[in-house]
Amino acid sequence: MMWLRLRPLFLWRLSLPIRGKFYTNKEWRKLLDAMDGNQSAKGRAEMLHELKEVVKDSRQFGIDIDDSNIASVPALWKGAPVLVLNNGMPEPDVVQAAVWELYEINFRLELIMLDRELLPEPVGVGEYGQRLRHEWMEREVVLNQCWPGLAFRPDTTCAGLSSCDKYPETITPRIPFLKALHQVVRSWPGAKPPELVKDFPTVEESDLTPIRNFEASLANYYVRTFLKVFHRPAMIPHYML
Structure with a gap:
């Protein structure tokens, strides 16, 4: 409450x-x-x-x-x-939505935090240093493409990487945000799974299996990287059923 x-x-x-x-x-x-x-x-x-x-x-x-x-x-x-309610708790729908919001906010802010840790603000002088810092600050634009709207203001009507339509296996609503997340992690230092080094898979409505496999690889890489850097599990998007 x-x-x-x-x-x-x-x-x-x-x-x-x-x-x-x-x-x-x-x-x-x-x-x-x-x-x-x-x-x-x-x-x-x-x-x-x-x-x-x-x-x-x-x-x-x-x-x-x-x-x-x-x-x-x-x-x-x-x-x-x-x-x-009589048990002192809000209605279940409100509890579910509030918990989802907290998970989503945590995921988004943790992603920003991890990106800043792996790609810290560059140090430089003169025009070259200013250009490096400008490019670094532009990453905020790229990061904000990983979710709809603002990082701290999730919207249940457009859930981004938490989107699942009627069934969790429906991946189509998540594809634009998966592409954005892929763009973010590709620039992180260190070794990556081969599929993440390549371009985003071609979207074929008749067979989305490659996209699902890519999403699983991307998610596994993200949580492993977060654990390696911060020594604790990462928050991940949860479906709003």
């Missing part, structure tokens, strides 16, 4: 990853736990203070949350109040 209460605030903050303090996954969790009271008195006070600072910063961007009583913020989903 805490995510639903503070969702506009957190989505705004995620849209500004280089503005002010950068929060780790553990710190985001602590911010939510502070509202639930799931911390020691000292830890909760510290994180509530941190949370109030974020609330204050967000006001100039139109987010209206009363920092004197954050716990009273209503839980909303798609602009409507969230109905809480």
Whole structure:
């Protein structure tokens, strides 16, 4: 419920990853736990203070949350109040959509983080250095082609790499985003499976098996690379059934 209460605030903050303090996954969790009271008195006070600072910063961007009583913020989903069932949980459809959103945001931001780790900002001087940095910053455009819309604002009506139409094996909606992801990983350093070095397979509507095989190879390469770099499993897109 805490995510639903503070969702506009957190989505705004995620849209500004280089503005002010950068929060780790553990710190985001602590911010939510502070509202639930799931911390020691000292830890909760510290994180509530941190949370109030974020609330204050967000006001100039139109987010209206009363920092004197954050716990009273209503839980909303798609602009409507969230109905809480007798078991204290929201309706299953809302829970499913919220969990999917969290998975999707994590996948997108982790991909950006991995790309920055493998291809850090170049160092150079003069016109040549400026050109290198400009080309590096242009990668954001390429990365944002791996999903529809903005990285921090997933949309269940156009799920990108999570798209499956009626059945998970329906791969057609994912093809444009697979092409974009392939373009991203091809420029990463290190050895790659032979199929990822080649061009993206030709799309034949009569037989999409090569695309499915390519997707599996691309996914395996991504999760292995992420694990090798960060020593933890990667978040991957989940189907929104």
